[in-house]
Amino acid sequence: MGFLQNIRLRAITAIVSLAVPLLVLGQTDPFNPPAPPQADNSNYSNAAAFVFSSGEGINIEVGLWGHIGKPGLYRVPHTTDLVSLISLAGGPQESARLNEIRILRVVRNTPEAEGEQRILIVDLETFIETGRREDIPILQPGDVIVISGSIYMVFKDFLGIVRDMALILNTIYLIDRISKE
Numbered sequence: 001m002g003f004l005q006n007i008r009l010r011a012i013t014a015i016v017s018l019a020v021p022l023l024v025l026g027q028t029d030p031f032n033p034p035a036p037p038q039a040d041n042s043n044y045s046n047a048a049a050f051v052f053s054s055g056e057g058i059n060i061e062v063g064l065w066g067h068i069g070k071p072g073l074y075r076v077p078h079t080t081d082l083v084s085l086i087s088l089a090g091g092p093q094e095s096a097r098l099n100e101i102r103i104l105r106v107v108r109n110t111p112e113a114e115g116e117q118r119i120l121i122v123d124l125e126t127f128i129e130t131g132r133r134e135d136i137p138i139l140q141p142g143d144v145i146v147i148s149g150s151i152y153m154v155f156k157d158f159l160g161i162v163r164d165m166a167l168i169l170n171t172i173y174l175i176d177r178i179s180k181e
Helices: 003-024 082-088 124-130 149-178
Strands: 047-052 060-064 072-077 101-106 118-120 144-147
Touching: 060 082, 072 082, 082 124, 082 144
Parallel strands: 047 072, 060 144
Antiparallel strands: 060 072, 101 118, 101 144
């Protein structure tokens, strides 16, 4: 193997060695890494917190997780319903499963059930089809809303990882072939 081929092989191997962890961790551009999280003085230093209240009346804090425009902690008026919160958060992502939204709720209204957690399942697809507002719950303090993604999106993400790995393996194979010639 010639001197230049050896240097070229080492350079390509170094690039591939750097690219594999970045691709596996989901960072697609190794030359433009994401900015580090900004530190702030709140209790939620790495999370997004949104305040949608007028300062009048009672406000509650609810968490919104999953396939939504802007997940995070929301402070909203106590009369806010699920659809309003999702709208404030930028709406559901294309990958969101709207037929099975989970609301994790801690029961606080009776002494014997104090601290008990309940899971409410809400079907927003039915609401979209019928427009019946009575099927949409009003949020309570401490609710955590989880909007999961469809299996299609999981499969699509998996195929993306397989594609990236195939590209890396193909590059290694080509380097090996070139070095043997």
